Amino acid sequence: MASALSRPLLLLLVLVLLAAAGPCAGAGGRVDLWPMPASVSRGARTLLVARDLRLSTDGSRYADALGVLRDAFQRMLAVVELDHVINGTYYQGAPLLAGVRVAVTSPDDEVVLALALALLMLSLSCIVLNFGVDESYKLSVPATGNPLYAQIEAQTVYGALHALETFSQLCSFDFNARLIELHSAPWTIQDAPRFPYRGLLIDTSRHYLPVPVIKSVIDSMTFSKLNVLHWHIVDEQSFPLQIPSFPKLWNGAYSYSERYTVDDAIDIVQYAEKRGVNVLAEIDVPGHALSWGVGYPSLWPSATCKEPLDVSSDFTFQVINGILSDFSKIFKFKFVHLGGDEVNTSCWTTTPRIKSWLIQHGMNESDAYRYFVLKAQKIAISHGYDIINWEETFNNFGDKLDRRTVVHNWLGSGVAEKVVAAGLRCIVSNQDKWYLDHLDATWEGFYMNEPLSNIYNPAQQKLVLGGEVCMWGEHIDASDIQQTIWPRAAAAAERLWTPIEKLAKDTTSVTARLARFRCLLNQRGVAAAPLAGYGRSAPSDPGSCQRQ
C-alpha cells in the first residue's frame, strides 16, 4: 500500500506516525528497563531498526566458535519482534539503525575458548561459564552516523549477552509503521551487577518438571539477568535423575516418564550456559533423601524409619561419592549444594544397629549430624567442588565447616551478618521475603529485601555472594510454575543487580515500570502474573496489563 505513495507524501506520513508513535516517544524517553542499569543517559531521537539488523564483531577478541553470541543475537531479534508482522516501509532519510557491533575485549576469552574447546574433547560440557565471570557491559546507541551501529563493549561474552537483553528492552513495535523503533537515542548505558550470585531455585522432586519447562524457566531468567539456576534435583519424594554409578537410584522416580537422563541434564546445563546461566546442582543430605532408598533400601536406617540416610554405613558415603563423581561430569559450576537442612536424627537412635555404632564412636545425634555433613563436604571437595550448605549446618557447627563453605540462609533474617562475621560466604534466601511458594509474600517484599542489611564492613559485605529466590515444588508443577515465579522474582532480580543507591526507597516509584516489564514477559510468552494481589493471583477485573 505505502509503496504506492509518492516519496514526499510517504516521508510526511511516516513523520506524522513517528510523532504519534505511542508511549515511549509520548513519555519523552521514559527509561523502561528492568533491572535498572547502573548508569543511563538518553536523548530524544527515534531510530528505525533495520529489518535485517546486522551483528558485527569487528574488533572483538572473542571468536564465538560455539555460537554463544551469534545465537543470542538471533534470540534477541526474535523477542524484539514480539511475534508482530514487521512489514512496514522504510522511508528515505529516516535514521536507520543498521546493526549492533559487539566487542568482547578481554583476551581471557581466547583462553576461555581454548579451554572450552579442550573440554569439548575431554568431557560433555562445552562452554566455560563460572562463578564471578565479568558480566559488565557498555551499550551505546548513537543517534547519528551512516551506517548507524549500536556499540556493545564487554569484558566477556556474558556481559555482551546482558547488553543484548538491555538493547531488546529499548526497542518497541510501531503499530502504525509496522516497524521496530528505538526511542530516545542517543543512549549510553554502563552496567554491571551488584552481586555475582543471582539465583532462582527449582524443585524437581516434589513435582517433575519436563525439560521444555526447565528451559523456558532458564529463558525467562535471562530477561531479568538472573544467573544461577539452583536445581534442587532430589528430595524425599522422588529421584528423577539418572546416576550411572548407582543406577537403581533412578527407581526413586515418580514414574517411568518423570525422569531425566544424564544427557538431558547435560543438555540443560549447556542450554543454560549458552544463556549466561550457571546450574547449581543439589543433593540434600542427610535429610530429604528418603527416595534414595527406593532403589537401595540399605540407605534407610530401617524399613520403618527411613530418614535421614544411615550415618553408620560406608555404603551411604559410597553412594554420595558416586553421585558427586557423576555430577562432576555434568555440572561444571564451581559449587555443589549439599543441603543439610531440617535433619531429624531420631531414626539414628531408635535403630539399634546405628545406635550401637554411635556409642562405639562416642557420638551423640548432633555429633553424628556434624560428622555426616563434614564427611559429605570432603567428598565434594575431592571432586573439585566448593560447597554450599543450608544454614542449619552453620547454626549448629559453623566453626567446623570447611572454610570454602558458602552458607545458604533460609530460616529468616539476621543470619548473613553472623555468617560473614565468622568469615564465611553467604547466600541470602530468607523465606519470609524470598520464598516464591509463600503466595502471601508480595513483590514489594521481594523488592525491599536487602541482602546487606546490618552488614557495614566492606570486607564482610564482599562475603555476601548474593541471593536466591526459591520456587519450592510442593504445590508447583508445569501448570503453575511460571506465574508463581514471575513477576516476584524480577523484583528480587533488580535488588540483586542494580546499585543500591539507584534502587527505589519506596516501591510505589517502580510499580509502573515493573508492571510494564511483566507485560513484556507476557508478550514474550512468559506467563507472569499480575502485580496486584498475592503471588499467582488471577487478574481481578478486566483491564490493561499495565494496570494489573
Next chain:
Amino acid sequence: MASALSRPLLLLLVLVLLAAAGPCAGAGGRVDLWPMPASVSRGARTLLVARDLRLSTDGSRYADALGVLRDAFQRMLAVVELDHVINGTYYQGAPLLAGVRVAVTSPDDEVVLALALALLMLSLSCIVLNFGVDESYKLSVPATGNPLYAQIEAQTVYGALHALETFSQLCSFDFNARLIELHSAPWTIQDAPRFPYRGLLIDTSRHYLPVPVIKSVIDSMTFSKLNVLHWHIVDEQSFPLQIPSFPKLWNGAYSYSERYTVDDAIDIVQYAEKRGVNVLAEIDVPGHALSWGVGYPSLWPSATCKEPLDVSSDFTFQVINGILSDFSKIFKFKFVHLGGDEVNTSCWTTTPRIKSWLIQHGMNESDAYRYFVLKAQKIAISHGYDIINWEETFNNFGDKLDRRTVVHNWLGSGVAEKVVAAGLRCIVSNQDKWYLDHLDATWEGFYMNEPLSNIYNPAQQKLVLGGEVCMWGEHIDASDIQQTIWPRAAAAAERLWTPIEKLAKDTTSVTARLARFRCLLNQRGVAAAPLAGYGRSAPSDPGSCQRQ
C-alpha cells in the same frame, strides 16, 4: 559407550532394555490416545523409530506447495522427542520404523490447492480450510517390512494432520535406550470426527492476549483435535484490532501496545489454518460494543448512556459494514459471529433522539433489537458470510432469523432441541458445563455434556454442528489462560470427536488416560492443570503428574 560393545552383547543388552521398556510395553499395549479414535486395533510388537524418520508422499495427490504437511511432520518430530536427547544406539536386526508415508487421496485437493494459490495472489489468506472439510484418516503401523513405513491415508491434508497427531501419541521415549519407540505394533486406526465444529473461544477484549499466547493456544488445540478458534475480538472493555475502514476504532484498545494489526490477524489466521484450525471472528452487536465509541462517540446513544450501539443512526451500520468488509479480507472462515446477547435496550428509550426515531418507525425496544440484529445479518451475508448469533436472538425472534443462521447456545440446556426443531443449525456451549471461566465446572462435567441430548431425529441431529468451550477473559490473561483451558477443554474435545458408543459412560474409566494426556501436554510445554480439584487448581500435594 554402547558402540564399544560387541554386536551380540549389544543386541542382548537392547533386548533386555526393550523387555523393561516401561509403562507402554509394561501395560501390554494400553491405548493411550486422546481423543479416542473411532476404531483401533493393535498388536504387541515394539518398534524403534528412526532418528531420521522420513516423510514420504508417494501416491499422494496433494502437492503440498504451501508446506502444510511438511511443516506438520517437522512439528510432530519435535513433540515426539519431548526435548529429550535422542542419542541411543540402534542395533542390527531391530524392527526399525524408517518413515511415514502419507497419501492424500482426494482429487479435490488439487482444486483446493489451485484455489489456494489463486487466493494467494488475490488476497492475504493462503490456505483453503473451511467448514465441513473431510478430517477423516486411516493410520496403519505395520510390525514387519523392510523398509518399515507407517501409512496414513486421508481425503484431505487436514485429516493427515490429525493422523500425525495420533501417530505422535503412539510414540514414547525409552529412557534406557535413549531412543524413540513405538509400542504395540501393528496398529490399524480408522478415525473421523463425530462433529464438524469443535471450538474453543478466547476473549481479547477483557484482557489483551499477546500474539505468541494466541499461537500457543492454537498449537495446544491441535493436540486434542479441536478445529475452530472462536476469537471474541471486541467487547465493551477494549477494541484491540486495527480496522482500516474506521481507523479510530483502534483508539478503543487498552493501550498502545495491547493491539493487533491487520497483518497480525492475518498471520494468526494463517498460522491456525496451517494447523487445521479455522478462526471464527466475532463482533458482538448491538450490546457489548461500548469500546467502539472511544474512537467514534456518535456510536453511543449518548455520552452518559453508551450501550447498546445507536440503532437509529446510519453511521452505526456503516461502521459494521466497514468492519465486516475488512473482516472478509482477513477471516476466510464460512462463518462470522455477530453476537446479539445480553442486550439492555433502555438507553434507546431514555435517549430522546433515539426514542423519537423509534416512535417515528413504530418500533418498541424489542422490535428495534430485532431490527438491529437482522440488519447486521444482511450486511454480513452481503460480505459472503453465514452468520452465528448467540441464542437470545433465537429466543426472541427465532422465526425471523435468516435461515442460514447458526444459533449459539450458552444460557443453559434444552435450547439445541428447540433450535433444530425450528430447522436452524446450532452450536452447543451451555455455560453450566462448557464455560471454562466457571472454575467450579469440573472436567467430568465437561466430558459428560452431550450436545445431542433429547435430539433423536437424525435430520435434526445433523443440524447440531458441534460444540464449543468458552474461555471468557474477565479474569484471564497471558498468566493463567493455558491452565484454565486445559485439561477441561480436552474432556470436551473427546466428547466432540469420538463416536458416542465409544465414549465413557462413567468418567472414572477415562480418568487415568486423561491424566496421562495432561502430563503429555505438560511435556509439550502446555501448562495444563491437574485433573483433581476445580479448574486451574494447583497440585494439592507432592506426587506424580499421572496421579494429579
